[in-house]
Amino acid sequence: MSECVIAGRVDGLLSLDAANVLWAGSTAGSAVPTAAAVFTSSPADVQAGYVLLSRRVVAMVQAGGGAWGVSEIEVRRAAAEMRTVEMDRQDLVRIGPFGGAPKPEQGKGTLLRWRERLARELQEAGGPGRAARDNSGRPSHLAGIDWRRILVERSRGRTARSWWLPRAVVRLLDAAEHAETQWLQATRPRRANMPVTQPPERSGQPRATDRRQATSPDGPTAPPRPYNGELQSQLYSVLSRKPGISRKVAGWACAVCRTVPAAVLDHCHEHGYVRAPVCHSCNTQERPDHLYSNDIRVAGHYTRLFDTHVVDWLRHWHRCPGCRARTTLPLAHLAAWTAYVACRSQRPTHRDARGSRGRKPCGALRVSWTGDHHAPQSCVFTVVVDFCPSGEHRVLAQVPYREAAEQFRTWLAATAPAVAAAAGPDRIDDLPTQPRPVIPDTSGEGLALF
Structure with missing residues (x-):
């Protein structure tokens, strides 16, 4: 992960209005829409003493005459970081609502818990088009991002709705939240002793006698440490109840x-074992696009799961002793793999509408299964293509679970030999003879089994 809390440089102060102009001009070409x-x-406030932009904390400094300003070089660096972010508007992550009322605001001028802030604004305003504004009538922002322009609201029926943001933006906001948390922890001792009319001063920031120069030192931050299997083979039902685990x-x-701080414990819902701590973005990405209790759509993010980053994900799924011993995947993941990989050659194609000579896969893949997910070996996968011009709901294949599992083992050995070499029943001594019941997932609708 790139550095979150960056030391400022003495490069002159900009007034807040001038900084707004610089930010708008410097981020005009970024893929992520930025706010004015x-x-x-909001949430900028001189009482807080800083503004969060991209992954950076930009300090507000009081110059001579009492006017507030910010370091020009820090604004330029934050804008440069924003321009490097690549965003796929189709690669979405659900950010809510997940039930329960939003928690109260934790403090004016801070961006802590951006999901709760966003959910509060949407629920209070009644929708993304009427989200909350500050006292001047300007809409609030998230780390300098105009999230309203990229928020997707999906409805199901008259009342059910959900909110989604592009994955790249979710990761950026998670990194921003972590940067802010580290900055607040580093400056808490000084902030506690400051009068409320003054912004917080940090070590290296000019004192009242010389406020023409602005700096923003790192402070004693603690970057997240790499995960090295410390929770291996532990049961989620036990570990999740331990005090302080979050x-x-x-x-x-x-x-x-391995780029942003972890936020949740990912675990295998089929066997009950903890896999590893992961961020919200990765935790959402590994879940199939769930339609019904036994029916999933094989969406575009499977390119990452089973193609471009396949070894990382296979290693992660096999952190579950149950899946590793059986050299397979949980039922829903194996179903998705069967549709996306094993049945790839059977999927119909058509000419690319953009005029090129190539062909592209047609329609939308969907896979369902019959049988009991508590006893997956009894299941049969049915792979179909919806919305295909040559025949909607065209059935590509029906694959028994045992056959799909055998095909997966062969593919695993060729695709990720190191992962395959560590798998198998002889590698696990303490595995229960029977799979554990599926653990209900309460973090979202229709997301059990994963």
Whole structure:
């Protein structure tokens, strides 16, 4: 993960209005839409003493005459970071609602728990088009991002709805939240002794006698440490009840992407074992696009799961002793693999509508299964293509679970030899003879089994 809390450079101060102009101009070409007036609208507040932009904490400094300003070089660096973010608007992560009322605001001028802040604004305003505004009428922002322009709201029926953001933005906001948390922890002793009319001063920041120069030192931050299997073979039902486990999880980097702090414990719902601490983005990405209790759509993010980053994900799934011993995947993941990989050659194609000579897969893949997910070996996978011009709901294949599992083992040995070499029943001594019941997942609708 790139550095979160960056030391400032003495490069002159900009007024807040001038900084707004610089930010808007410097991020005009970024893939992620940015907000205007980031230094003069919520959550910016001189009482807080800083503004969060991209992954950076940009300090507000009081110059001569009492006017507030920010370091020009810090604004430029934050804008440069924002321009490097690549965003796929189709690769979405669900961010809510997940039930329960939003928690109360933790403190004016902070971006802590951006999901709760966003959910509060949406629920209070009644929708993304009427989200909350500050006292000046400007809409609030998240780390300088105009999230309203990329928020997707999906409805099911008259009342059910869900909110989604692009995965790249979710990862950026998670990194921003971590940067802010580290900055607040580093400056808490000084902030506690400051009068409320003053922004917090940090070591290296100019004192009242010389406020023409602005700095923003790192402070004693603690970057998340790599995960090295410390929770291996532990049961989620036991570990999740231990006091302080959430704080411990947040101390690790995500075990999959290894770029942002972990936020949740990913676990195998079929066998009940903890896999590893992961970030919200990776935890959502590994879940199939769930339609019904036994029916999933094989969405575009499977390119990452079973193609571009396949070894990382296979290693992660096999952190579960049950899956590793049986050299397979949980039922829903094996179903998705069967549709995406084993049945790839059977999927119909058509000419690319953009005029090129190539062909592209047609329709949308979907896989369902019959049988009891408590006894997956009794299941049969049915792979179909929806919305295909040559015949909607065209059935590609029906594959028994045992056959799919055998095909997966062969493919695993060729694709990830190191992962395959560590798998098998002779590698596990303490595995229960019977799979554990599926653990219900309460973090979202229709997301059990994963």
